[in-house]
Amino acid sequence: MLFNSLQFLIFFPIVLLVYFIIPKKIRYIWLLVASYYFYMCWNAKYALLILFSTLVTYLSGLFIDKISHSETEERVKKTRMKLCVAASFVLNLGVLCYFKYTNFLMETLNKAFNLIHIELNLPVFDILLPVGISFYIFQALSYTMDIYRGEVQAEKNFLRYALFVSFFPQLVAGPIERSKNLLSQLAKPVKPEYDKMVNGFMLMLWGFFMKIVVADRIALFVDSAYNDTASFGGWYLIVASVLFAFQIYCDFGGYSCIAKGTAQMLGIELMENFNAPYTSLSVREFWGRWHISLSTWFRDYLYIPLGGNRKGKIRKHINKMIVFLVSGLWHGASWSFVIWGGLHGLYQVIGEILEPVRNKLVKVLRLNRESIGHKLAKALCTFILVDFAWIFFRSQSMTRSKEVLSAMINVRNPWIFFDDSLYNCGLDRKNFTLMLACILLLIVVDMFNRAGIRLREVILKQDWWFKWVVIALSITAILLFGVWGSQFSEASFIYFQF
Numbered sequence: 469m470l471f472n473s474l475q476f477l478i479f480f481p482i483v484l485l486v487y488f489i490i491p492k493k494i495r496y497i498w499l500l501v502a503s504y505y506f507y508m509c510w511n512a513k514y515a516l517l518i519l520f521s522t523l524v525t526y527l528s529g530l531f532i533d534k535i536s537h538s539e540t541e542e543r544v545k546k547t548r549m550k551l552c553v554a555a556s557f558v559l560n561l562g563v564l565c566y567f568k569y570t571n572f573l574m575e576t577l578n579k580a581f582n583l584i585h586i587e588l589n590l591p592v593f594d595i596l597l598p599v600g601i602s603f604y605i606f607q608a609l610s611y612t613m614d615i616y617r618g619e620v621q622a623e624k625n626f627l628r629y630a631l632f633v634s635f636f637p638q639l640v641a642g643p644i645e646r647s648k649n650l651l652s653q654l655a656k657p658v659k660p661e662y663d664k665m666v667n668g669f670m671l672m673l674w675g676f677f678m679k680i681v682v683a684d685r686i687a688l689f690v691d692s693a694y695n696d697t698a699s700f701g702g703w704y705l706i707v708a709s710v711l712f713a714f715q716i717y718c719d720f721g722g723y724s725c726i727a728k729g730t731a732q733m734l735g736i737e738l739m740e741n742f743n744a745p746y747t748s749l750s751v752r753e754f755w756g757r758w759h760i761s762l763s764t765w766f767r768d769y770l771y772i773p774l775g776g777n778r779k780g781k782i783r784k785h786i787n788k789m790i791v792f793l794v795s796g797l798w799h800g801a802s803w804s805f806v807i808w809g810g811l812h813g814l815y816q817v818i819g820e821i822l823e824p825v826r827n828k829l830v831k832v833l834r835l836n837r838e839s840i841g842h843k844l845a846k847a848l849c850t851f852i853l854v855d856f857a858w859i860f861f862r863s864q865s866m867t868r869s870k871e872v873l874s875a876m877i878n879v880r881n882p883w884i885f886f887d888d889s890l891y892n893c894g895l896d897r898k899n900f901t902l903m904l905a906c907i908l909l910l911i912v913v914d915m916f917n918r919a920g921i922r923l924r925e926v927i928l929k930q931d932w933w934f935k936w937v938v939i940a941l942s943i944t945a946i947l948l949f950g951v952w953g954s955q956f957s958e959a960s961f962i963y964f965q966f
Contacts, residue, residue: 600640668732675725692894702879
């Protein structure tokens with residue numbers, strides 16, 4: 469079930485109404501039923517995978533908790549607890565690897581042996597990737613680690629824990645929640661609060677705007693260029709690559725807004741997943757603002773266990789590269805995703821190595837780091853680096869990436885900006901202009917967010933009639949300018965494939 473579908477617009481009001489009518493002590497059961505129904509609308513049999521992951525991590529949590537409170541020798545305790553963690557990770561990651569990386573491994577081995585003139589001819593299997601498997605498995609594994617570290621108590625109620633893993637607003641594309649935040653809220657349902665529900669509804673509307681009006685409109689241009697590089701090379705692809713940065717932000721950020729708003733209307737606060745990422749002044753800052761739930765997951769459960777920055781500069785750089793290469797592979801079973809992740813790792817490593825040089829240049833040239841011009845230059849450089857890496861992400865294969873880069877570099881057609889041929893690539897002049905206006909609005913809102921001004925909170929402080937006028941105008945804008953029509957089916961969210 470997609471957020472931007474009629475099915476969800478019927479499903480959610482029913483869930484919300486029943487949730488606040490039934491007694492508090494059984495609300496989590498209702499949400500659990502709703503969550504499994506939500507997921508089973510894609511493929512009912514794959515709900516068994518969520519159940520498997522839930523059962524494994526639930527039992528591992530109970531075992532770890534029991535071992536930690538036993539009177540066994542401390543060294544033996546530690547060993548047994550580590551075995552429980554290892555078993556949980558092996559079983560969960562084994563399922564993830566089978567569904568997501570089996571064919572990638574087969575293809576890689578075939579190509580590797582072909583280089584030394586050996587034909588393996590390993591088969592390619594017809595495996596359908598379950599929606600959101602990377603998200604809910606990572607969320608379940610974080611629970612195992614949190615129990616092991618003693619950060620939370622083991623959840624004894626299996627149904628409540630099952631809801632933690634499968635909570636429908638963030639089930640298929642995050643944010644990847646932590647047990648200490650979400651489990652405690654599921655255990656203590658709150659009364660509906662008018663202001664919070666209005667706030668959640670407005671957040672949902674912003675998410676729908678980002679997805680239906682902006683992301684899906686940009687997709688028409690980007691898909692046209694990337695799917696036909698022979699016809700739309702050169703500046704078409706350069707423009708498409710710049711636009712893709714906004715498409716994926718509005719697509720994934722829009723999903724996160726709808727998820728957070730949906731949960732808020734149920735009285736549950738999910739973590740912030742995006743915070744004006746394209747206002748970042750460095751790639752490092754970008755990853756503090758983009759897909760925050762994943763970047764902090766890798767920081768807490770991979771980077772720090774690897775040693776973080778505690779074992780010298782060289783080890784720190786190696787650890788960063790490992791994290792970003794794994795992050796790339798997490799996003800997709802293709803070397804282009806690994807390159808994407810590797811580029812972000814290299815950006816940060818090179819940035820840290822060159823930091824003394826940059827500081828010296830700033831001092832010699834007497835530059836003011838706080839000036840608007842300096843910050844704009846840093847933001848632009850950061851965007852260019854991030855956007856270049858997005859080319860590999862969007863291409864989704866090394867062969868395709870080479871084709872796109874070749875068509876981008878070798879075709880010289882600057883006249884498309886002057887002879888109106890730019891409007892032949894998926895969007896006519898009106899829709900292209902509307903798209904640019906929407907992107908400008910997005911940038912303005914993000915600039916306010918960076919300055920600590922949440923426009924939604926400002927609106928909520930106004931009189932009741934003003935709030936509802938804004939809401940009515942927002943709904944009208946989405947209905948008028950959203951990408952609809954008989955030829956259009958609800959576009960899936962990009963991150964569903966991960």
